[in-house]
Amino acid sequence: MIFGKKDHLVGLDIGSSFIKVAELKVTGKGLVLHKFGMAPIAPGTIVEGRVVDMESLANDIRILFKSQKIREKNVAISTGGHSVVIKTITASTNLEKELHDTIYSEAEQYIPYDIDDVNIDYQVLGESEFSPDQINVLLVAVKKDLVAEYIDLIRLAGLNPQIIDVDTFALQNTYEIIPYEAREKTTLLIDVGASKTSLNVLKANSSLMMRDNVSGTNQILEEIVSQFDVTIDEAQEAVNGEADDIVSQDKIREISLKLAQSWSSEICEVVNTYQTGANDEKVEKIILSGGGVFIEGFKDYLLSELDADVSIMNPFEAFIVDEKKFPDSFITKAAPLAPIAIGLALRRVDDK
Ligand SMILES: Nc1ncnc2c1ncn2[C@@H]1O[C@H](COP(=O)(O)OP(=O)(O)OP(=O)(O)O)[C@@H](O)[C@H]1O
Ligand SMILES: [Mg+2]
Known part of the structure; x- marks a missing residue:
């Protein structure tokens, strides 16, 4: 490079x-x-x-x-x-022109938006695990x-x-x-941001599954707003430890722990769906990133639910x-x- x-x-x-x-x-x-x-x-x-x-x-x-x-x-x-769709689809050709036409004619069924409203891109991933005549293609559509x-x-x-x-x-x-070792082990990358979580299951640098959901650290603020009837800015101050008179650190800890537990369960569910699928490769390594890594208990909940080696990127x-x-x-x-x-x-x- x-x-x-x-x-x-x-x-x-x-x-x-x-x-x-x-x-x-x-x-x-x-x-x-x-x-x-x-x-x-x-x-x-x-x-x-x-x-x-x-x-x-x-x-x-x-x-x-x-x-x-x-x-x-x-x-x-x-x-x-929200506005990005990533899907792995199968196609029966890898001739460039035919593949292009197939993807554009079939994309509609995979994308919840009007096809004219999105930019489409794709990348051939390799042979399908079900049939050697088919190939897996990663389809990406962005509004x-x-x-x-x-x-x-x-x-x-x-x-x-x-x-x-x-x-x-x-x-x-x-x-x-x-410089990670053991890249051949099935690895899950998890990024928990403020308003979304991205999941990516990888093996030897190839993605096997990608998924985004709407969990994130903002849920802590939203929970404080709804429980204590404060503004979002006040909730942020409370999280920063600048408003202990309104919301105690113990209460924030309780809210955070509960959320960390629910993120872990959600992630575990996705992983289980994936593992009972065709590939059946157990996730052995989890690498975390995003502000979610700072939320107390998250790493431990993941460890207890998924029995994988969990580290922070x-x-x-x-x-x-x-x-x-x-x-x-x-x-x-x-x-x-x-x-x-x-x-x-x-x-x-x-x-x-
Ligand atoms: N040192 C820290 N201690 C506690 N929480 C932290 C810390 N640093 C970041 N955070 C939390 O992480 C959040 C930011 O994480 P991140 O930067 O991954 O989110 P983002 O990329 O802005 O959000 P998204 O990707 O969902 O749009 C902050 O809103 C805060 O809640
Ligand atoms: Mg982010």
Whole structure:
């Protein structure tokens, strides 16, 4: 992987609670973490994956680039959750022209939107496990208006959107460069963000199943709002430990634990459905990322439900990191939140 000056990109992960930006450099000694930064965005700026407050978000992005002294304007961003459909389908040909026609004529049955309203992309995964005459194809459909919205946002921030990726793919991209052992073991990547959870079952760097659901750390805020009749901003203050008079830390802990347990059960259900399916490969490793990793009990619940080796992703392990620029205390806090921005920064302008 060589980043020429021309084709290198800044990875920008626009999460619904934190935006993250990463810029990498390739040197003779290896990959270097050049820039990385995060900034919170106001609750309600992004709702269900849609940008509600364009001006304020563009401004947050501009400030983040400025504070990190990032001059590069070409960025890779990603989308996920509600408006993105990812499905593995089977087709009986791998001739490019025929495959293209088959996918476009059959896509409608897999996508809950009008076919004219989505951008479709696909990638051949390999031979079907059921029949050697068939191939598995990964179908990705993203709503056109969502893509247009994010392009507008990036331009409003004074940047050039070069690649629009999918969160789950960017996460997998990062997984692939981390020096993990035992990649042949069936591995589940779980990213629990503020408003969505992405699941990806992998074996030897190939995805076997991808799924997004709407669980996330925002549910803690929503629960506080409904139990204590406070605003979402007050709930956030309570979580930050700045409003103990309204909501005690014990109560927040109780709410968080309950949620962590329900996320684990949900994930366990998906895994069980997958395991009783055709492949029957037991998930042996789980790698967690996203703000959900900080929620007490989550890792333990997963361990007790899934009997797999559970760890937290640290994408910085794949890089040469200057401790003066990025102290250990920062790296520990940022590591679980960084993988998608890093995966995007690994893209090049000429990537598909
Ligand atoms: N150090 C921490 N302690 C506790 N909770 C944290 C910590 N850091 C992050 N979080 C939680 O994680 C959330 C952010 O996680 P993340 O950055 O993965 O979400 P996001 O990418 O913005 O959301 P999404 O991908 O769902 O749109 C915060 O809203 C907060 O609830
Ligand atoms: Mg996220």
